[in-house]
Amino acid sequence: MRKLIPISLWLSCSLGALRGQSVDSLRLTLSIPAEAVFVTSDNLSNTYLISRNNAILKFDTLGRQSGLFTNKRLGNATFLDAANPLKVLVWYPDFQTLVWLDRTFSEMGRLEFSKLGLYSVSAVAMSFDGNIWAFDDAESVAFKFSLEGKKLFESPPLSQYFSRRFSASRIRDGGQFVGLNDHSGGFCRLDQYGSIAEINSSLKLQDFEMEGNWMAYQDGELLKLRNLTYLKEFQFLLPGSIKKEGNPAWLGKSCIYVQNGKEIEQYVWK
Template sequence: MGGYLMGAAQTTSAVPRGGTTQADSFFMLQQKIAGEFTDFTVDNLGNLYVLNQSGQLKKMGPAGDSIAVFNNVRQYGKIHFIDVSNPLKVLLYFKDFGTVVTLDRFLNTRSTLDLRRRQLFQVKSIGQAYDNNIWVFDELEGKLKRIGEDGRLIDQSSDFRLLFDSMPSPQFIVDQNKLLYLYDAAKGVYLFDYYGTFKNRIRFTGWTDFSVINNTLFGRDAGMLYRYEPGTLNLQQYPIPAAMQSARKIKIMPGNLYLLRDHQLEIYSYR
């Protein structure tokens, strides 16, 4: 993420009611997509994946044009998580049924995996692995595991209960550039290598909409966006404009910020 977010790191002061902050001018509204969306995500090609109230998942191009639709979500219940870190292989996680559905780039079903049949009964989060396999965190055994689309165990970490005084319960698993990031909003970021070896812990807590772009961490709370490059001491804080603070979800991508409201998805550019 460049330019403006880096330069805008600051301590904010009070603004008179009805006034605007400098931060308001950093984002320029580019597009509004009307719809009753419950969730969304964006891949690294700028394609949008929106989930509507009926459970339909739609893929749209950067300009909002429809590319594909996946309607078979009701079979497995509510989608808990959508991983599009590899646009050619979309992962859907249905936590209530312990099921991972793998889709191709046109949202056709490639495979379906029932984690419970593989003795994985308490999996809060999953993530795309660097080798096109799947990361899961098995809370029952306290281990990070890499499994195939068929559920076979490829590799696993040591028991987290032996590694840490208090075992993390990650909501996000992000695999990027030879590092694995586990984020627990109550405990912070845990960094591992591809072999499941613990490297570092960064105590940033209370973040939502956690993401990693080019090994830079992004997150937010009610009033601030955060940017941090591991290995530095520079946590950059960027005030969220007042008009955006009521957003249900905010996702930052290079060059664009995506904001979900009750009746529409908004796309902003920034410099």
């Protein structure tokens, strides 16, 4: 397998619309006056972001703010998972606490991993079946928990499959498979029960996205979509603003967000 070029790119891309077609164009459709440290979207094309002052904001498809959530007691939020827009995950690693919000952006509940005996969770995600994935860095194990904190499944210690310690920085649940990556190098794919489906020690990504048996990643100036079963691949050129040094980018559903100055630009593909 070819070695992929690392990138500071956060992905949460819906890939189903791209199956069976080649994508080579992007179109600027929206600009949101905001500065973010993380951006994602849901399957209804709403935009979610963590602002630089640690507020969680939601914007509708026209760029109008439709939700605001803040919590000053849990430290800085670093990750959002809006795979289920009725249960948006907000991750506060400083306090090892995962909060989920309802559609009105009110807190529905939270999971404090320290109460489960975990003190080194480095990555979380909403599972396809509505539960929670969490990677414990101390044990190098991925756990699947219910929202009430009951342990459902766990992977074997993943470091034993690599020549170096595996420390997951991101988890993505695509429904068919669950991907975990170590941005220093290494990628692991699990099934929904935590069993190993793939180990790739040479893959080095800052982030990725999975849906079904598709995986999205950046290779140079292209975004590539790869079918993990049939080895099909689609690609499109990234917008020029992504290529500017220091401009972070995040993928959303059929779109890509770029921080360009004090605005977040949304590009969509056909």
